[in-house]
Amino acid sequence: MHLEVALDHETSERAGAGGMFQIESVIDSETGDDLTNRVDVGVHFNGDADLDDYIKQIFGSETTFDIVGDD
Numbered sequence: 001m002h003l004e005v006a007l008d009h010e011t012s013e014r015a016g017a018g019g020m021f022q023i024e025s026v027i028d029s030e031t032g033d034d035l036t037n038r039v040d041v042g043v044h045f046n047g048d049a050d051l052d053d054y055i056k057q058i059f060g061s062e063t064t065f066d067i068v069g070d071d
Contacts, residue, residue, distance in 0.1 A: 001030070001059055001062070001063045002030060002063070002064050002065065002066075003027065003028060003035070003065040003066075004027040004065065004066055004068045005023060005025070005027075005051070005055070005065045005068065006024040006025045006027075006069045007022070007024055007067060007069075008021060008022045009021045012044050020045060020046055021044070021045055021051075022043060022044055023041050023051075026038065026039055026065075029066070035059075038059070039055075048067075052065075
């Protein structure tokens with residue numbers, strides 16, 4: 001499975017967790033299905049490695065993803 005993950009940096013910043021981010025949305029890049037309801041969008045991540053661990057815990061160890069819309 002390959003996913004497109006959009007991140008939210010602003011909410012973490014407002015919560016006093018500057019430099020961290022949350023998941024905004026998760027889309028299956030093959031089907032276009034919105035899978036955001038399968039993740040906890042309230043979790044704050046320190047970096048890409050934490051996000052990778054979380055995504056693989058939920059969607060399986062073979063899951064890959066691209067971060068989209070993150071300038």
